[in-house]
Amino acid sequence: MLKIGTRSSQLAQAQAQAVSNLLTSAGIDNELVLFETKGDKILDRALDAIGDKGLFTTELEKALLDGLIDVAVHSLKDLPTTLSSHLMIGAYVLPEDPRDVLIAKPGVSWNSLPQGARIGTSSLRRTAFLKALRPDLDIVPVRGNLQTRVRKWKEQGWDGLVLAAAGVHRLHWQELISSYLDPWICVPSPGQGVLAVQVRDDNKDLRAILARFNDSQAEITSKATRAVLAELGGGCQVPFGAYATWTDEKTITIRGKVADLTGSRVIVRDVAGPGAHAEELGKRLAQELISAGALQLL
Numbered sequence: 001m002l003k004i005g006t007r008s009s010q011l012a013q014a015q016a017q018a019v020s021n022l023l024t025s026a027g028i029d030n031e032l033v034l035f036e037t038k039g040d041k042i043l044d045r046a047l048d049a050i051g052d053k054g055l056f057t058t059e060l061e062k063a064l065l066d067g068l069i070d071v072a073v074h075s076l077k078d079l080p081t082t083l084s085s086h087l088m089i090g091a092y093v094l095p096e097d098p099r100d101v102l103i104a105k106p107g108v109s110w111n112s113l114p115q116g117a118r119i120g121t122s123s124l125r126r127t128a129f130l131k132a133l134r135p136d137l138d139i140v141p142v143r144g145n146l147q148t149r150v151r152k153w154k155e156q157g158w159d160g161l162v163l164a165a166a167g168v169h170r171l172h173w174q175e176l177i178s179s180y181l182d183p184w185i186c187v188p189s190p191g192q193g194v195l196a197v198q199v200r201d202d203n204k205d206l207r208a209i210l211a212r213f214n215d216s217q218a219e220i221t222s223k224a225t226r227a228v229l230a231e232l233g234g235g236c237q238v239p240f241g242a243y244a245t246w247t248d249e250k251t252i253t254i255r256g257k258v259a260d261l262t263g264s265r266v267i268v269r270d271v272a273g274p275g276a277h278a279e280e281l282g283k284r285l286a287q288e289l290i291s292a293g294a295l296q297l298l
């Protein structure tokens with residue numbers, strides 16, 4: 001019986017179940033094994049900064065290496081760009097909408113938010129990019145899983161809450177969504193919406209099976225945006241987003257955006273080129289951001 005490791009939040013289980021269904025369709029008996037991660041326990045501070053720390057993934061990587069599980073399912077955006085050695089991403093699957101969304105009461109849209117509206121998010125990226133657009137907003141921290149955040153938004157009577165569309169869609173909470181935020185402006189986290197199926201690199205048979213489910217377009221845009229993150233590296237702790245799309249069947253455009261914490265200084269750069277050179281393009285974009293002062297924003 002193939003063992004699929006996942007965090008135990010409702011969203012993580014929905015994601016792992018979707019991967020389980022793919023494997024079942026390939027005739028592979030499998031079951032979920034649930035884990036709690038450091039990121040599930042630390043609830044008092046923003047976790048992203050540059051977002052490359054593995055707080056949600058380290059325990060699953062260890063379980064893979066110890067042979068307790070055969071695959072781990074992660075939100076790609078939570079997975080550090082440097083994986084533990086002997087582990088690899090076996091497939092990029094089931095890409096969802098990469099945008100962020102505003103959760104708000106019916107009738108309230110992004111454009112109709114009142115002056116000084118109170119908005120919940122703990123992501124430094126969302127805080128900075130939203131403040132850059134609307135300096136009047138009162139951004140309040142909210143951590144915890146999606147249920148907790150939605151509960152707090154209701155209890156506290158905030159005007160809005162900003163979440164990833166992918167998570168909201170996967171939990172079938174579409175009716176809570178008031179507005180989709182433009183990904184060229186509220187630039188998402190690298191890999192947002194994509195699931196990473198991680199395996200041991202010596203597990204050849206399983207890798208061959210997973211390859212059948214790989215979404216090669218999502219793989220390429222994910223590699224492009226994660227290359228930007230990797231190149232900016234741990235040296236900087238700034239709000240950062242990267243978004244890549246296909247402009248024709250061979251070409252991708254990548255946007256990178258960094259800001260200071262208050263959103264008063266913003267650097268945006270785009271590069272376009274062949275998807276076949278995704279990682280090179282991502283690195284080039286990071287270098288352009290650095291040349292424009294990205295590392296000095298804090």
Ligand SMILES: NCc1[nH]cc(CCC(=O)O)c1CC(=O)O
Pocket residue numbers: 075076077078162163164166167191192193194
């Ligand atoms: N950092 C938490 C996290 N990790 C993945 C998702 C949603 C799914 C995704 O973005 O792929 C979320 C919640 C959120 O950002 O609102």
